[in-house]
Amino acid sequence: MPPLPESAPSAAPAIPAVCPVCAEPLDAEDRFCGHCGHDVSAPAPAGRAPGTPVGAQRAGEPSAAAAASAGDGTPGDGTPGHAAGDGDPDAFRLAPPGATAAAPPGTSGAAADDPGQEAAANADGGADTGGSGDTLVLGAPSRLADPREEEPAAAATAESGPVCVACGVGGVDDDGYCEHCGHAQPRQRDHQEKELEGVAAVSDRGLRHHRNEDAFAIAAASLPDGSPAVSAVVCDGVSTAYRPDDASAAAAVAGSESLLGALERGANAKEAMHGALMAAFEAVTALADEEPPTDGRVHHNAPACTCVSAVVTGPVFTVGWIGDSRAYWIPDDRSRPPARLTEDDSWAARMVAAGLMSEAEAYADARAHAITGWLGADAVEVDPHVAAFQPDEPGVIVVCTDGLWNYAESATDMADAVPADARSRPLASARALLGLALDGGGHDNVTVAVLPFPAAVSRAGFPSA
Amino acid sequence: MPKFSKSNVPQFSVDVYQNEYLPEGGREVNAIVTVTATGGGTSGGRPLDGGTPAPDAGVVVMVDCSGSMDYPPTKMRNARDATAAAIDTLRDGVAFAVVAGTHQAREVYPADGGLATADPATRAQAKQSLRKLTAGGGTAIGTWLKLADRLLAGHDVAIRHGILLTDGRNEHEKPEDLRAALAACAGRFTCDARGVGTDWEVKELTGIASALLGSVDIVADPEGLAADFQSMMENAMGKEVADVALRLWTPQGAEIAFVKQVAPTVADLSARRTESGPRAGDYPTGSWGDESRDYHVCVRVPAAGVGQEMLAARLSLMLPQPGGAPEALAQGLVRAVWTDDMAASTRISPQVAHYTGQAELAQVIQQGLEARKAGDLDSATAKLGRAVQLASASGNEDTAKLLAKVVDVVDAASGTVRLKARVADADEMTLETRSTKTVRVKK
Numbered sequence: 001m002p003p004l005p006e007s008a009p010s011a012a013p014a015i016p017a018v019c020p021v022c023a024e025p026l027d028a029e030d031r032f033c034g035h036c037g038h039d040v041s042a043p044a045p046a047g048r049a050p051g052t053p054v055g056a057q058r059a060g061e062p063s064a065a066a067a068a069s070a071g072d073g074t075p076g077d078g079t080p081g082h083a084a085g086d087g088d089p090d091a092f093r094l095a096p097p098g099a100t101a102a103a104p105p106g107t108s109g110a111a112a113d114d115p116g117q118e119a120a121a122n123a124d125g126g127a128d129t130g131g132s133g134d135t136l137v138l139g140a141p142s143r144l145a146d147p148r149e150e151e152p153a154a155a156a157t158a159e160s161g162p163v164c165v166a167c168g169v170g171g172v173d174d175d176g177y178c179e180h181c182g183h184a185q186p187r188q189r190d191h192q193e194k195e196l197e198g199v200a201a202v203s204d205r206g207l208r209h210h211r212n213e214d215a216f217a218i219a220a221a222s223l224p225d226g227s228p229a230v231s232a233v234v235c236d237g238v239s240t241a242y243r244p245d246d247a248s249a250a251a252a253v254a255g256s257e258s259l260l261g262a263l264e265r266g267a268n269a270k271e272a273m274h275g276a277l278m279a280a281f282e283a284v285t286a287l288a289d290e291e292p293p294t295d296g297r298v299h300h301n302a303p304a305c306t307c308v309s310a311v312v313t314g315p316v317f318t319v320g321w322i323g324d325s326r327a328y329w330i331p332d333d334r335s336r337p338p339a340r341l342t343e344d345d346s347w348a349a350r351m352v353a354a355g356l357m358s359e360a361e362a363y364a365d366a367r368a369h370a371i372t373g374w375l376g377a378d379a380v381e382v383d384p385h386v387a388a389f390q391p392d393e394p395g396v397i398v399v400c401t402d403g404l405w406n407y408a409e410s411a412t413d414m415a416d417a418v419p420a421d422a423r424s425r426p427l428a429s430a431r432a433l434l435g436l437a438l439d440g441g442g443h444d445n446v447t448v449a450v451l452p453f454p455a456a457v458s459r460a461g462f463p464s465a
Numbered sequence: 466m467p468k469f470s471k472s473n474v475p476q477f478s479v480d481v482y483q484n485e486y487l488p489e490g491g492r493e494v495n496a497i498v499t500v501t502a503t504g505g506g507t508s509g510g511r512p513l514d515g516g517t518p519a520p521d522a523g524v525v526v527m528v529d530c531s532g533s534m535d536y537p538p539t540k541m542r543n544a545r546d547a548t549a550a551a552i553d554t555l556r557d558g559v560a561f562a563v564v565a566g567t568h569q570a571r572e573v574y575p576a577d578g579g580l581a582t583a584d585p586a587t588r589a590q591a592k593q594s595l596r597k598l599t600a601g602g603g604t605a606i607g608t609w610l611k612l613a614d615r616l617l618a619g620h621d622v623a624i625r626h627g628i629l630l631t632d633g634r635n636e637h638e639k640p641e642d643l644r645a646a647l648a649a650c651a652g653r654f655t656c657d658a659r660g661v662g663t664d665w666e667v668k669e670l671t672g673i674a675s676a677l678l679g680s681v682d683i684v685a686d687p688e689g690l691a692a693d694f695q696s697m698m699e700n701a702m703g704k705e706v707a708d709v710a711l712r713l714w715t716p717q718g719a720e721i722a723f724v725k726q727v728a729p730t731v732a733d734l735s736a737r738r739t740e741s742g743p744r745a746g747d748y749p750t751g752s753w754g755d756e757s758r759d760y761h762v763c764v765r766v767p768a769a770g771v772g773q774e775m776l777a778a779r780l781s782l783m784l785p786q787p788g789g790a791p792e793a794l795a796q797g798l799v800r801a802v803w804t805d806d807m808a809a810s811t812r813i814s815p816q817v818a819h820y821t822g823q824a825e826l827a828q829v830i831q832q833g834l835e836a837r838k839a840g841d842l843d844s845a846t847a848k849l850g851r852a853v854q855l856a857s858a859s860g861n862e863d864t865a866k867l868l869a870k871v872v873d874v875v876d877a878a879s880g881t882v883r884l885k886a887r888v889a890d891a892d893e894m895t896l897e898t899r900s901t902k903t904v905r906v907k908k
Contacts, residue, residue, distance in 0.1 A: 175776070175779075175798060177779075177798075178716070179743075180716065180717050180744075181717045181718070181767075182715070182716025182717070182719070182776040182801075183716075183769070183775050183776075184773070184774035184775060184776065205772070206772070207771075208804075208805055209772050210774045210802045210803070210804065211774075239806075
């Protein structure tokens with residue numbers, strides 16, 4: 001983590017004259033904006049709007065870590081204080097979005113509701129998972145921690161605009177690139193986290209891809225009988241298709257809304273799941289009808305993505321999927337067998353199912369990950385797989401893209417990777433699993449949702465969603 | 466439809482074609498940038514309605530009147546007719562003048578040290594005064610250009626253009642005098658150059674046209690002059706904005722390999738950069754009407770790790786504003802994304818491949834003709850063979866036809882050719898002059 005003694009001086013609290021969020025005049029004694037409630041007492045870097053993300057405390061992490069990382073960022077001071085930044089060419093990649101990185105449509109609901117939470121969680125990630133290696137020290141580059149502070153700052157004066165996270169010298173232009181070194185600034189989707197009561201998810205760009213084409217949506221609703229339903233939808237955009245990031249975002253949102261909407265109306269979980277996958281399919285298909293790209297390229301592949309969902313309803317949970325994103329059942333009692341709940345729509349899975357190759361042979365083949373089922377206008381056939389389970393013990397459902405399961409393919413490997421307290425701390429567990437993938441090389445985008453079973457709602461001391 | 470806005474500035478759009486994916490350690494980023502100007506006041510041949518504001522332009526026609534123009538005498542007559550046709554093409558309100566060029570420059574019309582304003586009366590007077598044009602004397606093109614510059618400078622017009630006709634070499638002034646004149650005139654007006662007959666020097670006229678951001682062509686048969694002058698003048702009348710610069714921003718540590726115009730003709734702009742801000746430079750593009758041009762930009766950026774993305778270049782079209790900072794008319798982004806996906810990083814943008822071929826085509830034609838003149842027939846055969854191959858593969862039929870007048874094509878696909886034993890001077894000069902003409906990517 002950032003060495004606090006170095007970064008602390010520049011993080012000295014200074015109350016700005018006006019609220020960086022709503023421009024309300026402030027008094028020197030004010031700790032919160034009287035108009036919008038923004039926390040103005042947080043450490044303020046020189047020349048930039050202040051604000052420890054409000055979510056820092058909420059997430060229950062040491063706020064000092066977030067403050068230290070968010071506070072330091074005076075242009076020209078290089079990167080001292082940024083532990084992860086030192087000597088790490090990828091250090092800038094996980095910082096939260098630059099001023100102009102618009103939230104993509106369909107970004108998870110909580111991130112949209114409270115960007116600070118997501119950013120703060122990001123900043124805290126380092127503290128929380130420091131044990132899993134350097135790769136997860138996400139906090140350090142998050143000088144731009146809170147997206148809310150970007151726009152007022154940029155609007156105020158050019159000099160006080162965001163500073164490039166790669167070189168620390170140049171400002172950021174309207175297109176999201178550094179005006180000095182040209183490096184793309186982190187986008188909101190590069191790293192996203194969300195936690196609701198009873199479910200949490202994390203999505204990350206990984207270390208080798210230039211953007212995050214995964215998406216997730218987690219949500220909770222009440223069944224007609226008043227019992228809770230908690231769901232997680234995870235989608236992986238197909239890179240070889242056009243607009244994979246839009247496809248996954250559209251599918252996740254449409255799938256999640258359809259699923260819970262149907263359950264609220266009293267639909268059977270399996271039917272609701274089937275309907276959700278079809279709704280996701282339609283959302284992705286609709287993208288293909290939108291205006292063609294103007295970049296002069298011929299796009300042979302319509303937007304496409306995979307989708308896997310899990311929903312906990314009372315004593316059962318239901319899993320539905322198309323493609324090669326997976327769900328695993330990890331019982332709390334690790335002496336009990338964990339299980340993979342999904343069968344990939346992939347070349348390797350088909351080879352194994354047809355008895356033509358052993359699993360080891362099939363997955364070693366270059367074609368292993370070619371998917372045979374997906375959501376998109378050019379899908380050959382849409383055959384949603386739905387399965388319901390009724391475990392007689394508590395545990396968690398891990399819903400993830402291949403960016404994670406490539407590093408823990410078997411159910412036992414996945415069970416070993418899932419922290420023992422996963423059911424009580426789903427967000428921390430999701431982060432730990434992300435850490436596993438990044439430590440393994442982060443070759444793909446990584447998205448993982450951790451869904452406790454039975455539905456863990458109304459836990460004491462936890463804010464309701 | 467009435468036009469409410471006084472400005473005729475066309476809408477500019479910029480499209481970037483590139484493969485942004487680079488392999489690990491890759492540095493070179495190539496992009497084809499298509500700049501299209503539309504919706505200006507260009508009539509496109511339609512009669513102009515009364516509501517159109519008078520064109521804000523000045524044109525000077527420079528006619529070679531050296532002694533050689535009398536051999537054969539039809540040359541001078543055709544030059545007079547061509548100039549008359551050009552004057553007829555002038556729109557009402559355009560400021561114009563006619564200069565007779567010999568070893569010195571002389572104002573023919575209006576001959577009062579300035580420009581006349583086109584209307585039926587002045588056009589008739591100008592044509593009348595063309596009768597006074599007689600051949601006699603030498604050729605010093607630098608003096609003609611300097612006079613044209615003086616005449617145009619006296620008028621506050623947005624578009625300043627020259628049309629230059631010559632039939633011989635620039636023999637009566639030192640090459641450095643011409644170079645100095647070009648340096649003085651560059652950026653002050655644009656100029657199209659035409660060579661009539663076959664006694665002029667291709668490199669000389671190409672140099673003038675490229676320095677003054679105009680076109681160059683051969684009019685081998687003087688009979689064709691009038692039509693050519695008319696089309697040149699129509700083209701000049703179509704220009705709506707002048708002094709548009711292509712501004713190229715590149716990130717810290719990047720090197721610009723080259724900036725070339727690649728359509729409609731190849732013109733290397735790399736050396737014409739003027740610094741315009743931190744890490745930014747301007748390249749002149751002259752004046753624009755309703756038209757589209759393509760540029761090939763090649764930038765070497767510092768390598769970054771797989772998964773990273775960088776802005777390799779930002780291209781903006783800058784229009785100078787009177788007494789203020791230039792206005793950006795449009796911009797495009799050239800990106801670099803490092804990937805370990807070989808399929809992505811090894812793909813070559815069809816536009817980049819096409820124009821790389823077109824630029825090579827122009828180069829091998831020039832080298833081939835050079836070698837042929839020097840008597841190095843093996844090299845000439847190899848270069849012109851390659852040219853035939855490139856022209857055929859890219860569908861550049863005009864150039865292929867011109868090549869076929871210089872070489873016998875055995876097999877176009879493989880570039881197998883034989884040099885023709887006898888080649889008309891006009892054919893060789895036409896090929897050399899038009900070697901830079903390109904075609905666009907086949908759709």
